[in-house]
Amino acid sequence: MSELLDPTNDYVFKRLFAEAPDLLVDLINDLRPDLPGITSVEILNPNIEPTELTGKYIILDVLARDGDSHCYNVEVQVRRYGAWHKRGLFYLARTLGGQLSAGEDYQELRASVGLHLLDFDLFTDTVAERQQAVWRFEMRDECQPHISLGNILQMNLIELNKADRLGLPEGPLRAWITFFKHWQEELTMANVAHEPVKKAMSRIRELSADEETRRLAFVRERALRDEISLLNDARREGREEVARNLISMNVLSDAQIAVASELTESEVKALRAEVKH
Numbered sequence: 371m372s373e374l375l376d377p378t379n380d381y382v383f384k385r386l387f388a389e390a391p392d393l394l395v396d397l398i399n400d401l402r403p404d405l406p407g408i409t410s411v412e413i414l415n416p417n418i419e420p421t422e423l424t425g426k427y428i429i430l431d432v433l434a435r436d437g438d439s440h441c442y443n444v445e446v447q448v449r450r451y452g453a454w455h456k457r458g459l460f461y462l463a464r465t466l467g468g469q470l471s472a473g474e475d476y477q478e479l480r481a482s483v484g485l486h487l488l489d490f491d492l493f494t495d496t497v498a499e500r501q502q503a504v505w506r507f508e509m510r511d512e513c514q515p516h517i518s519l520g521n522i523l524q525m526n527l528i529e530l531n532k533a534d535r536l537g538l539p540e541g542p543l544r545a546w547i548t549f550f551k552h553w554q555e556e557l558t559m560a561n562v563a564h565e566p567v568k569k570a571m572s573r574i575r576e577l578s579a580d581e582e583t584r585r586l587a588f589v590r591e592r593a594l595r596d597e598i599s600l601l602n603d604a605r606r607e608g609r610e611e612v613a614r615n616l617i618s619m620n621v622l623s624d625a626q627i628a629v630a631s632e633l634t635e636s637e638v639k640a641l642r643a644e645v646k647h
Contacts, residue, residue, distance in 0.1 A: 374554055375578045377570070378489050378530075380430040381423060381590035383446045385583065386573050388416045388432050393573065396566035398434075398442055400542035401485050402526060408436040423586060424593040429457070433465070439480040441465045446487040446550075458484055458525060466523055484525040487550065491532050503533035504543070542566070609633055617642050 375382045387394040391411050399407045411434040418430065431445035443462060447454060466482040493499035505527040509519040528543075534551045538544040545564035549571065552558045559571055577583045613631040617638070624642065628635040 373578070374574055375584065375587050376591075377550055377553055377574060378446050378448050378487070379587050379591055380446055380448070381418065382574075382577060382583075382587050384418060384430045384432055385577055386570065387444065388413050390569075390573060391434070393566060393569055394432065394434060394444065396569075397546065398444065398485065400546055400564075400566065401528065402483065403542070405483075405521070408438075408440070411436050411442070414441075423590045430590075431461075439469070441469070441480065441482045442485060443483070444485045446489065448489040450488075450490050450492070458486060462523065462525060479522060481522045481524060483521075486525070486527050487530055488527060489530050489550075492527065492529055500532070501536065503529045503536055503538070505529075613638055613641050 377383055377386055387397060391413055394413070395408055395411055398411070414433040414435055415431075429445055429447070431443055434442045434444065436442070443458075443465060462482050462484045466479065469479055469482075470476070491500075493502070493505070507525045507527075508521050509523060511517040528547075530547060530550050533543075533547045538547060542564050545562050545567045548558065548562055549567045553571065553574060559567075562568065609631045613627050613633055616627045616630060624635050624638045627633075627638045631638070633641075
């Protein structure tokens, strides 16, 4: 059998859940167990345009609405870039603001919930941050956080790598973490009893057996790699420009310039040789 596709590839992720609304219901309920369960969703953006696979900074999210008109923005993010959280907040707020037509009562507003699966560590500055992998952000008072404006605007973040390392308690959430981090490990997945995750594995096998799906998943993966490469090239060019400017001042040593520009000392020496020529 063909190698299984990675469910954290956002093209695969969207195919996995947008084409199986019942599986998306299971995922949403398992990721937010403290809120009332939902029984069905309508996928609001089921299609994937060809340009989305290669577009810069395109996010293949899943936008859904449940039977009570609450909206959910569900996505997986494999790389961290500077403004990703602002983009998430912007679209979440726009989803909330777009619910009402002119003259409608604000009482008709329903919740807008963001569910973001992050395949990287986000909060790492303190010991407490490194020991928490599941986060929920709402509108709460700074001094008295028990005073809330409600959960009508809510963003949930799950750091997949950290959650896997910490080893969450047995239950649906841990089963999903295992799926997203160990889908290719047959013995590990065979021990997962959570029925929705079993269905997700079955869906992954179906998608992986389709040659066109495999091709498009590769196109998306290649586009993401190219994007990262371009960003890294731009950062490197910026560092080299800083180093050249410092070299031209003829004040700092190569070691000092290396620290200031975040280049290696050998790279600075090579740039100094170029400047001399």
